[in-house]
Amino acid sequence: MTGYLIRRLGQAVLVVAGVIVLTFAIMRLVPGDPAVAYAGPKASAAELAAARARFGLDDPLWVQLWNYVRDLLSGEWGTSLHTRQPVASDLTTVFPASLELVGAALIVAVAAGVPLGVLAARYKGKFPDFSVRLSSMLAVSVPVFWLALAVQTVFASNLGWFPVAGEYDATLDTTSPLRVYTNITAVDALFTGNWPMLTSTLEHLVLPALVVAAYPAGVIAQMTRAALIEEAGQDHARMARALGFGETAVLTRFSLRPAAGPVLSLIALVFAYAIVNGFLVEAVFNWPGLGRYAADSIRSLDTPAIAGVTLVVALLYVLANLVVDLLQSLLDPRVRKAG
Amino acid sequence: MKTPAKGWTGTRPAGTALIEVRDLEVRAGGRVISSVPELDLGPGECVAIVGESGSGKTTALMATMGLIEGADVSGKITVCGTDVLSASPRTLRAVRGARVALVMQSPQAALTPTMRLGTLMRRALARHGVKGAEAAERARDAVGAVLLGEEILRRYPHEVSGGQAQRFAIALAIALGAEAVVADEPTSALDVTVQAEVVAVLRRLRAEHGLAVLLVSHDLALVSRIADRVLVMREGRVVESGQARTVFAAPADPYTRELIAAVPELPGGAP
Numbered sequence: 001m002t003g004y005l006i007r008r009l010g011q012a013v014l015v016v017a018g019v020i021v022l023t024f025a026i027m028r029l030v031p032g033d034p035a036v037a038y039a040g041p042k043a044s045a046a047e048l049a050a051a052r053a054r055f056g057l058d059d060p061l062w063v064q065l066w067n068y069v070r071d072l073l074s075g076e077w078g079t080s081l082h083t084r085q086p087v088a089s090d091l092t093t094v095f096p097a098s099l100e101l102v103g104a105a106l107i108v109a110v111a112a113g114v115p116l117g118v119l120a121a122r123y124k125g126k127f128p129d130f131s132v133r134l135s136s137m138l139a140v141s142v143p144v145f146w147l148a149l150a151v152q153t154v155f156a157s158n159l160g161w162f163p164v165a166g167e168y169d170a171t172l173d174t175t176s177p178l179r180v181y182t183n184i185t186a187v188d189a190l191f192t193g194n195w196p197m198l199t200s201t202l203e204h205l206v207l208p209a210l211v212v213a214a215y216p217a218g219v220i221a222q223m224t225r226a227a228l229i230e231e232a233g234q235d236h237a238r239m240a241r242a243l244g245f246g247e248t249a250v251l252t253r254f255s256l257r258p259a260a261g262p263v264l265s266l267i268a269l270v271f272a273y274a275i276v277n278g279f280l281v282e283a284v285f286n287w288p289g290l291g292r293y294a295a296d297s298i299r300s301l302d303t304p305a306i307a308g309v310t311l312v313v314a315l316l317y318v319l320a321n322l323v324v325d326l327l328q329s330l331l332d333p334r335v336r337k338a339g
Numbered sequence: 340m341k342t343p344a345k346g347w348t349g350t351r352p353a354g355t356a357l358i359e360v361r362d363l364e365v366r367a368g369g370r371v372i373s374s375v376p377e378l379d380l381g382p383g384e385c386v387a388i389v390g391e392s393g394s395g396k397t398t399a400l401m402a403t404m405g406l407i408e409g410a411d412v413s414g415k416i417t418v419c420g421t422d423v424l425s426a427s428p429r430t431l432r433a434v435r436g437a438r439v440a441l442v443m444q445s446p447q448a449a450l451t452p453t454m455r456l457g458t459l460m461r462r463a464l465a466r467h468g469v470k471g472a473e474a475a476e477r478a479r480d481a482v483g484a485v486l487l488g489e490e491i492l493r494r495y496p497h498e499v500s501g502g503q504a505q506r507f508a509i510a511l512a513i514a515l516g517a518e519a520v521v522a523d524e525p526t527s528a529l530d531v532t533v534q535a536e537v538v539a540v541l542r543r544l545r546a547e548h549g550l551a552v553l554l555v556s557h558d559l560a561l562v563s564r565i566a567d568r569v570l571v572m573r574e575g576r577v578v579e580s581g582q583a584r585t586v587f588a589a590p591a592d593p594y595t596r597e598l599i600a601a602v603p604e605l606p607g608g609a610p
Contacts, residue, residue: 235448236496242404242441243463243511244432253462257453332453333495 008325012318019314023307024068028061072311078304082296087308090293095312096183097167098289100201101282102274104186104209109216109274110267116217117224117263122251124229132221139218144277148211148284155207162207165286168200208285212278216270223266227259234258260331268324272317356381356417357519357551358403358439363414365398365407372410373398373575380519383549385541387562387583389598390572396555397523399572403553404441404521405431419518437467440512442522446504446529450496456507457492460514467515481514482507484548485540502533506540513544519551526561538565559602563587571595 035051036043043051052058056067071078077087113136120132156164163169167185172178176196181188186205189198231237232247232255240254241247279291286292290309297305329335360378364371373395380386388396401407403416405423416423419438421430435441443449451459457478464474482491485506496504505525512520520541526534542565544550556562562569562583569586571579571594579592587605590596599605 235443235445236451238406239441239443239449239508240451241406242435243515244434244436244466246428246432249466254451254454258451334452334497 004329005326008322012322015318016315019311019318020069020072021065023310023314024065026310027303027307028064077308077311080297080305080308081302082300082305087304090305091290091308091312093183094288094290094293097185097287098275098278098282098291100167100184100186101205101208101287101289102212102271102278103184104205105212105274105278106216106267106271108209108213109220109270112213113217113220114224114263116221118228118251118256120221120225121228121232122248124225129225132225136218136221139214140222142214144211144215145280145284147214148208148281151207151211152284163204165284166204167288168197168204172197172200204285208278208281208287211281212274215277216267216274219266219270220263223263224259227262228255231255231259257331261328261335264324264328264331268317268320271320272313275313275316357419358521358553359415359417360399360403361415363399363402363412363416365395365402365410365412367410371575373402373572375399375414375570375572375577377580378570380551380553382518382551383545384568385545385552385554385566386568386570387554387556387566388570388572389556389559389562391557391598393574394572395575396572400521400523400553400555404435404439406441433467436463436511436517437515438517439519439521440508440515440517442505442508442512442520442525444524444528446501446508447496447499449508450504452496454495455492456494456496456499460492460511463511464514469515477514481510484513484544485510486536500533501529502536505529505533505537509537509540509544512550513548517550519553521553523555524557525554527556527558534561541565559587559598560604563605571598 035048035055035057039047039051056064059067075088077091079085080087080090083090116132116136120129123129152164156162176194178185178188178194178197179192181191186198186201188194189201228251232251234255236258237250237255240250245254275290278287278289279294281287282289282291283295290312293305294309296302297309356379358378358380360375363373363375363378365373375388378386378388378399388399390396398407398410402412403418403423405416405418405426412424414424418434421434423431423434426434450456454462460478460481461474464470464477469477478492479489482489487503487506487510491499491503491507499507509520522541525541526537529537538561541550541552545552552565554562554566566583569580569583570577571586571592573594579586579590579595586595587599590599
């Protein structure tokens, strides 16, 4: 188990190193001179040279890479060209908001996708299976920005059941200000007992989280169904039937855990995907997350900020995979032994 | 092809068999894949179905458990008084495990990989209404009856040997109080010495607990050691059936002679 953990951590470090080199390369390859972007289009040659010197753009590439890695490790992620703030501090405020949205969406996606997959596998080829497959196909194929706009129009603008946009009611900043610990508003509100803030955040979270959850819920339902049907055809499932267990028990009590492997791997994948997919949803619901920050950075060719966003998403992906591998080894003793 | 004579099952009065099969036919894709005109298994008896792979013997066995999917089953199968083909799923589930238990070919694959053997045993017992202290006692007695230590209950399937896993599968049957075991090639995935252990356990349980065994095997040497009666199947049909001693001593069908000739340990086998 320990050896397995160390090996997986080593792999993760390698992946992160690869991502750092890649973001560095991309920063140097994108069209547009960062010095020009910083100094402005009307800057004189002397001002440009000063900017180049300031960012070390005249150094050899390997020196620049070394400086980049050293800065990253010491928490110095560069200065954003459009907010003029350190990228690291920008990210600590926008990233938790995205995490809140995607985390809530993923909880919804798993809570809906897994039971729906079980239902479809249980009634394979019958009406429930058909409806689950149809609706999950819809959830997967509908463009997320369209879904966001449609849901916002119907449930917020027309019916008025939920707020239209934002993370919480802005007047609460004065009437019931939040003490910030994690920057994840819902979590901070919960742990400081700030109930008005918590209620408002949850109300604002419902629609965007459901929209972000649609795609993961669809693929999780499909993968759960496929993995369960496969597992229910194995010898041990036949044995469970021969012991007198009914089909529902064979699926839920005997097949679900052995079949969890592919579903968990998929969850790690869709988690990272949902962060990026969430960018569009954040734009529609004006959610103060990574998406809006990334969009602003791209528009202003803000390479340090773009690199920072890329790195955060990549780190998150690596972390999600690590957590999934860990969960897998907890759920399945065979994985533990292989480690 | 010779049609087996009816009434070979001997002297037992009708209706006392644990498993009674009449005119069983399993069809898939318009073809008969397994057909058994008559089969009876009485308490404490051992009947073996032999034949090469694809002869329909496993299909016949699964049909007696009512576990055939994607094929049409006709005829009459009675297991412990329950008509398998017409019974409700609920009635069938009450029979499975508690009265007739299954032992499969690859022992470890037949046990849920993420479950400790003790958990599997406890759940199976709870399924049939045995819980708490009585369940624990039954589990201990059952693993003892197949000569396993209690610590096996704390292991996962991948942590036990094939022979241990197979004996545990038999222990499940004992714990649930099954009167008959339906075994599909129970020894073919095991080493020769381990095969002997499993066979010894089965023989002992037959003698001490009156456990009946319906055995499917292509291993004629095994069958000759344990079976009272034999059905020989080929291409979905029974080509010969009768007392094991008679069949092995004087095989009537050429195919049976061929099978026996291939086994050196048998009297009629090649030197």
